[in-house]
Amino acid sequence: MNVYTTDSIRNVVILGHGGSGKTSLVEAMAHVSGLTSRLGKVADGTTISDYDKEEIKRKFSINTSVVPLIWENAKINILDTPGYFDFVGEVEEAVAVADAAVIVVSGKAGVEVGTEKAWEYCEKYKLPRMFFVSDMNVDNASFRAVVERLTELYGKKIAPFYQPIREHEKFVGYVNVMKMEGRRFTGIGKREPCDIPDYCKPNLEIYREAMMDAVAETSEEFMERYFEGDEFSVAEIRSAMKMNVMDGSIVPVTMGSSMELRNIHNVMNDIVELFPSPDKKSCAGVNMKTNEIFQADYNFSKAKSAYVFKTIADPFIGKYSLVKVCSGVLKSDDVLYNSSTESEEKVNKLYVMRGNKPEEIGELHAGDIGALGKASCRTGDSLSTKATPIVYGKTELSQPYTYMAYRAKKKGEEDKIAQALAKIMDEDLTVRTVNDGQNRQTLLYGMGDQHLSVIVSTLQEKYKVEVELVKPKVAFKETIRKKSDVEYKHKKQSGGHGQYGHVKMTFEPSGDLETPYVFEQKVVGGAVPKNYFPAVEKGIQDSVLAGPLAGYPVVGVRATLYDGSYHAVDSSEMAFKTASVQAFKKGFMEASPILLEPIETVTVLVPDKYTGDVMGDLNKRRGRVLGMNPAGGGKTEVVAEVPMMELFGYSTDLRSMTGGSGVYSYEFARYEQAPSDVQEKEVAARAAAEA
Numbered sequence: 001m002n003v004y005t006t007d008s009i010r011n012v013v014i015l016g017h018g019g020s021g022k023t024s025l026v027e028a029m030a031h032v033s034g035l036t037s038r039l040g041k042v043a044d045g046t047t048i049s050d051y052d053k054e055e056i057k058r059k060f061s062i063n064t065s066v067v068p069l070i071w072e073n074a075k076i077n078i079l080d081t082p083g084y085f086d087f088v089g090e091v092e093e094a095v096a097v098a099d100a101a102v103i104v105v106s107g108k109a110g111v112e113v114g115t116e117k118a119w120e121y122c123e124k125y126k127l128p129r130m131f132f133v134s135d136m137n138v139d140n141a142s143f144r145a146v147v148e149r150l151t152e153l154y155g156k157k158i159a160p161f162y163q164p165i166r167e168h169e170k171f172v173g174y175v176n177v178m179k180m181e182g183r184r185f186t187g188i189g190k191r192e193p194c195d196i197p198d199y200c201k202p203n204l205e206i207y208r209e210a211m212m213d214a215v216a217e218t219s220e221e222f223m224e225r226y227f228e229g230d231e232f233s234v235a236e237i238r239s240a241m242k243m244n245v246m247d248g249s250i251v252p253v254t255m256g257s258s259m260e261l262r263n264i265h266n267v268m269n270d271i272v273e274l275f276p277s278p279d280k281k282s283c284a285g286v287n288m289k290t291n292e293i294f295q296a297d298y299n300f301s302k303a304k305s306a307y308v309f310k311t312i313a314d315p316f317i318g319k320y321s322l323v324k325v326c327s328g329v330l331k332s333d334d335v336l337y338n339s340s341t342e343s344e345e346k347v348n349k350l351y352v353m354r355g356n357k358p359e360e361i362g363e364l365h366a367g368d369i370g371a372l373g374k375a376s377c378r379t380g381d382s383l384s385t386k387a388t389p390i391v392y393g394k395t396e397l398s399q400p401y402t403y404m405a406y407r408a409k410k411k412g413e414e415d416k417i418a419q420a421l422a423k424i425m426d427e428d429l430t431v432r433t434v435n436d437g438q439n440r441q442t443l444l445y446g447m448g449d450q451h452l453s454v455i456v457s458t459l460q461e462k463y464k465v466e467v468e469l470v471k472p473k474v475a476f477k478e479t480i481r482k483k484s485d486v487e488y489k490h491k492k493q494s495g496g497h498g499q500y501g502h503v504k505m506t507f508e509p510s511g512d513l514e515t516p517y518v519f520e521q522k523v524v525g526g527a528v529p530k531n532y533f534p535a536v537e538k539g540i541q542d543s544v545l546a547g548p549l550a551g552y553p554v555v556g557v558r559a560t561l562y563d564g565s566y567h568a569v570d571s572s573e574m575a576f577k578t579a580s581v582q583a584f585k586k587g588f589m590e591a592s593p594i595l596l597e598p599i600e601t602v603t604v605l606v607p608d609k610y611t612g613d614v615m616g617d618l619n620k621r622r623g624r625v626l627g628m629n630p631a632g633g634g635k636t637e638v639v640a641e642v643p644m645m646e647l648f649g650y651s652t653d654l655r656s657m658t659g660g661s662g663v664y665s666y667e668f669a670r671y672e673q674a675p676s677d678v679q680e681k682e683v684a685a686r687a688a689a690e691a
Contacts, residue, residue: 002070004075006365010074010077011324013094013100016118017106020112021258022104027041030069033070042060050065062454064082064090066080067080072269076272085117085447089428090428093397095125100130101121103132104134114660130254136255137171156213161254162175173194188261241274288390296327299328304330304385305385306326307326307383312353313427326366327366330370332347332349335347336384344386347375399665400431400451402451402651406443407467410466438552449652474597475644477595478594480594485506487504488579499570501566501580503561507590508591510557513555532571535576539576539578543580544584549686550686555596596671599669600668601641602647611628615638623641624642650664
């Protein structure tokens with residue numbers, strides 16, 4: 001591939017709801033631009049961007065992939081993102097390095113939750129955007145309905161650039177609203193002039209008026225001419241549109257059919273003409289040597305620097321670090337400094353990725369997207385020169401809150417699984433593993449049930465190791481509410497030395513649920529020699545690891561040794577430890593033992609219309625709603641305290657309740673006494689396990 005300078009680069013992220021046609025649009029653009037000789041299909045598993053085995057099997061995107069296309073002497077770096085919410089981390093990484101966005105809306109399904117979320121991403125990163133209404137070849141697709149809904153949501157900034165011409169329920173051409181001219185398709189990327197059908201004219205007038213309003217708003221001179229009834233030239237409209245699209249005050253709506261390759265050429269024309277090149281965007285980091293702001297701004301003449309926004313770690317094709325060049329020109333054989341690891345690394349080869357196919361390239365200019373092969377850097381790292389060490393802010397990624405416990409299906413594969421998961425976590429920063437030593441389980445965190453299912457399949461397919469997901473144990477704890485006074489004598493005789501340890505102890509609440517136990521001794525007169533005190537405490541220390549009630553860790557117990565006896569020959573540390581363990585079991589059960597459950601502070605962000613449903617559901621989960629706060633944009637934040645055990649499966653339930661529009665997070669608040677029915681169930685489960 002040729003080297004492209006900053007002004008001829010466009011970095012465009014493709015966003016939209018799952019199944020709206022994002023990957024099909026990318027495939028159509030690749031074919032129309034001449035990158036591919038035949039049109040791949042998602043259903044056949046032959047697309048450039050959905051190359052992963054899991055994507056082919058499941059028939060939807062899981063990873064963000066980069067597909068660079070050449071159109072009108074410009075390089076368009078297309079970032080094809082997943083639409084399903086479980087893979088939101090991939091979307092966030094792509095949006096952070098894009099300079100503009102195309103939001104795909106199905107003409108058949110209309111505006112969906114994923115459409116609105118895509119808009120929110122564009123607002124957050126201030127991205128110029130356009131809508132592409134797909135499936136215009138489908139019988140019941142309605143461009144008008146989509147435009148009306150978008151206008152209802154986002155107001156006058158919605159400007160249809162094209163209007164479909166349909167004859168006998170077929171998509172045969174379009175009207176260019178700017179030129180007020182009709183076009184009929186004659187082949188791939190080919191069309192001929194045609195008359196505008198009468199049935200198109202009523203809607204066309206509405207679209208044209210909206211466009212003229214927007215043009216008039218760009219200057220006082222245009223406003224005067226507009227009121228005087230003066231017509232704007234196509235060049236004037238184009239120029240005004242470019243300015244408006246860049247600042248986000250106009251959002252074009254285009255349309256087409258990816259399957260029939262219709263109107264795809266206009267989408268690419270508009271991307272090149274209306275979307276900004278990277279040098280029109282700002283970008284800043286911190287110079288670690290001077291502690292001053294480094295205004296990179298994708299300027300090719302400044303010191304070279306780049307940001308690693310994604311990692312591909314594939315057992316078959318190797319490891320690639322996807323980078324966006326923030327300043328300067330990156331060349332193969334450059335030596336780059338990684339501020340995170342404080343180490344230098346030589347770049348052996350530079351690549352551009354086409355899906356999973358790397359193509360070697362000599363250099364990458366500021367603003368371009370490429371890849372480093374076999375580099376030791378990780379996602380989120382900043383690369384620069386040692387003379388000018390720059391650090392860029394890391395992309396904010398969603399936190400995973402859905403989790404399951406996992407275990408190896410085959411014994412002895414634990415190390416292999418850990419290594420494979422480490423590689424998966426290099427690629428996907430929304431995957432986490434947590435070792436829960438107290439409950440003897442390892443937890444796998446992801447963005448939802450589907451995400452966890454994909455991870456399990458990836459382990460099996462890519463890394464040839466199998467894990468089983470099981471419902472995680474809740475981190476209950478045990479404590480006592482009353483005081484007990486117990487005595488235990490451990491006495492055993494068996495030829496030679498026997499065993500003798502005798503303790504009298506009290507057990508009572510310590511008032512500190514952060515600490516497992518407090519040990520005190522108030523022995524007088526040497527009834528138990530001092531040298532056996534540590535053995536008695538060791539018995540308590542071992543006992544609190546798994547309590548007598550249901551086998552959970554013990555907290556908040558004060559154990560006091562106040563009397564006992566010993567035998568000059570038969571007493572030993574082991575005997576006193578054993579006596580202490582037995583005294584603990586007996587004393588704990590006599591001191592009104594209770595089970596404590598973890599309580600989480602849950603924050604749920606939902607559209608206002610779902611607030612009642614969410615609150616009702618939280619109440620069913622034994623939750624206490626603490627408050628509701630307006631969050632802007634027609635959304636409400638609900639804050640509640642909910643027992644941890646009731647949050648299992650909440651991600652799936654919240655999505656189905658809110659059509660995928662609700663999001664939640666939680667953090668540990670405290671431990672509280674579990675209800676009697678929960679305690680009885682856990683005690684019964686312990687008894688059944690021991691039977």
